[in-house]
Amino acid sequence: MNGFLNYSQSGLLSTCEVVIKKDHIIFGSPNIDQEEIDEVVECLKSGWLSTGPRVKKFEKAFSEYTGAKHALAVNSCTAGLHLGLLAAGVGHGDEVITTPLTFGATANVIVHVGAIPIFVDVDSKNMNIDPDQIEAAITPRTKAIIPVHFAGHPCDLDAIIKIAEKHDLWVLSDAAHAVESRYKGKHVGSIKHLAVFSFYVTKNLVTGEGGMITTNIDFWTEKIKILALHGLNQGAWDRYSDEGFKHYQVILPGFKYNMMDMQAALGLHQLKKIETRLKRREAIWARYDEAFAKMPCTLPPRPGPNVRHARHLYTLLIDEEDAGINRQDFQNELHKRGIGTGIHFISLHLHPYYRNRFNFKSDQFPASKFISDRTISLPLSTKLTDSEVERVIQTVGSILRVAAGTARFPDVSNVA
Numbered sequence: 431m432n433g434f435l436n437y438s439q440s441g442l443l444s445t446c447e448v449v450i451k452k453d454h455i456i457f458g459s460p461n462i463d464q465e466e467i468d469e470v471v472e473c474l475k476s477g478w479l480s481t482g483p484r485v486k487k488f489e490k491a492f493s494e495y496t497g498a499k500h501a502l503a504v505n506s507c508t509a510g511l512h513l514g515l516l517a518a519g520v521g522h523g524d525e526v527i528t529t530p531l532t533f534g535a536t537a538n539v540i541v542h543v544g545a546i547p548i549f550v551d552v553d554s555k556n557m558n559i560d561p562d563q564i565e566a567a568i569t570p571r572t573k574a575i576i577p578v579h580f581a582g583h584p585c586d587l588d589a590i591i592k593i594a595e596k597h598d599l600w601v602l603s604d605a606a607h608a609v610e611s612r613y614k615g616k617h618v619g620s621i622k623h624l625a626v627f628s629f630y631v632t633k634n635l636v637t638g639e640g641g642m643i644t645t646n647i648d649f650w651t652e653k654i655k656i657l658a659l660h661g662l663n664q665g666a667w668d669r670y671s672d673e674g675f676k677h678y679q680v681i682l683p684g685f686k687y688n689m690m691d692m693q694a695a696l697g698l699h700q701l702k703k704i705e706t707r708l709k710r711r712e713a714i715w716a717r718y719d720e721a722f723a724k725m726p727c728t729l730p731p732r733p734g735p736n737v738r739h740a741r742h743l744y745t746l747l748i749d750e751e752d753a754g755i756n757r758q759d760f761q762n763e764l765h766k767r768g769i770g771t772g773i774h775f776i777s778l779h780l781h782p783y784y785r786n787r788f789n790f791k792s793d794q795f796p797a798s799k800f801i802s803d804r805t806i807s808l809p810l811s812t813k814l815t816d817s818e819v820e821r822v823i824q825t826v827g828s829i830l831r832v833a834a835g836t837a838r839f840p841d842v843s844n845v846a
């Protein structure tokens with residue numbers, strides 16, 4: 431199939447002309463039904479494309495789903511994290527603690543507000559920031575902690591909040607992977623100061639681009655709303671709706687971070703299906719666990735007690751000594767055979783900007799580096815059919831058998 435598609439193996443957005451082979455399983459393929467399409471068409475026909483009634487409805491539904499007092503829709507999780515730091519008053523010279531095993535956006539927004547990202551290594555048992563190592567990283571300049579609920583596994587929030595309260599720090603969750611995640615029965619979006627979710631195309635809930643901030647803090651909500659729309663004291667809906675034009679004033683130098691009604695049209699229906707789809711993700715996960723347990727690779731961390739995992743990413747660790755093949759060659763072989771994968775993540779301290787700017791040594795965060803060198807995310811979209819799931823398993827199995835020298839590659843010329 432020829433066409434313009436947003437597709438890249440790392441999950442980063444790139445718009446380019448690509449040819450997707452007939453049987454290629456796209457990593458993180460969005461699952462969009464007719465009802466989403468109909469709602470977008472209705473939205474287009476309504477004439478109200480940008481922020482308006484559908485965004486309001488989506489925010490209300492999301493705050494009900496999470497139990498957070500406020501839900502504020504934005505055009506990306508990145509934008510939401512940026513606004514969260516600004517609402518918390520984090521600025522020049524401050525320090526913010528986070529994990530290096532995350533997407534660039536988590537740390538980039540810290541730099542955007544003039545603060546310094548301080549990485550704390552992860553705990554291999556859940557790939558989340560290790561609370562036992564946080565206190566040693568706190569200085570008088572520390573203002574906030576950004577725990578990232580990696581792959582949808584909630585961080586140990588009790589331990590993190592205890593440290594935050596002791597040192598008077600804000601806790602702003604990067605919940606990009608965590609739309610369905612719960613910690614001790616509570617949705618992660620309702621816990622502590624603020625959380626931000628991503629609705630990017632590969633995520634469990636998709637609006638194309640998009641994100642949602644949840645918070646229980648009233649005065650942050652007002653500030654975020656203003657900052658998300660140019661710093662105006664009136665939103666477009668307030669200015670142009672049938673209630674009559676109202677003049678606005680610029681009261682802060684804000685940003686253009688608002689979500690459109692066209693995006694909320696998708697989100698409203700995606701949210702209604704999120705719990706049913708989680709069951710499908712759990713079923714694929716269980717089938718993968720069963721199949722890969724017999725193979726020379728490490729399974730993703732099992733959810734700890736008292737948490738609900740959002741099953742956003744199914745990550746295997748491929749260790750060359752055990753598997754006879756390194757992660758990169760393994761990924762290349764999967765791609766040749768039509769299986770799209772992702773890498774979550776190359777540890778941020780190894781990326782040129784962070785390595786050079788903060789002088790990180792490659793072995794400075796050993797657990798994060800270990801995972802970063804070996805991790806590969808397999809397709810987990812709810813669009814996968816049972817036979818596609820079996821094809822992923824068989825392809826992984828055949829590559830590992832060849833790598834172990836117990837088989838030869840079958841002819842894949844018809845597949846690739």
Ligand SMILES: Cc1ncc(COP(=O)(O)O)c(C=O)c1O
Binds near residue numbers: 509607628630
């Ligand atoms: C952990 C994490 N944080 C933040 C983001 C940024 O999300 P968005 O693309 O919605 O800005 C991502 C995106 O993949 C992510 O994985």
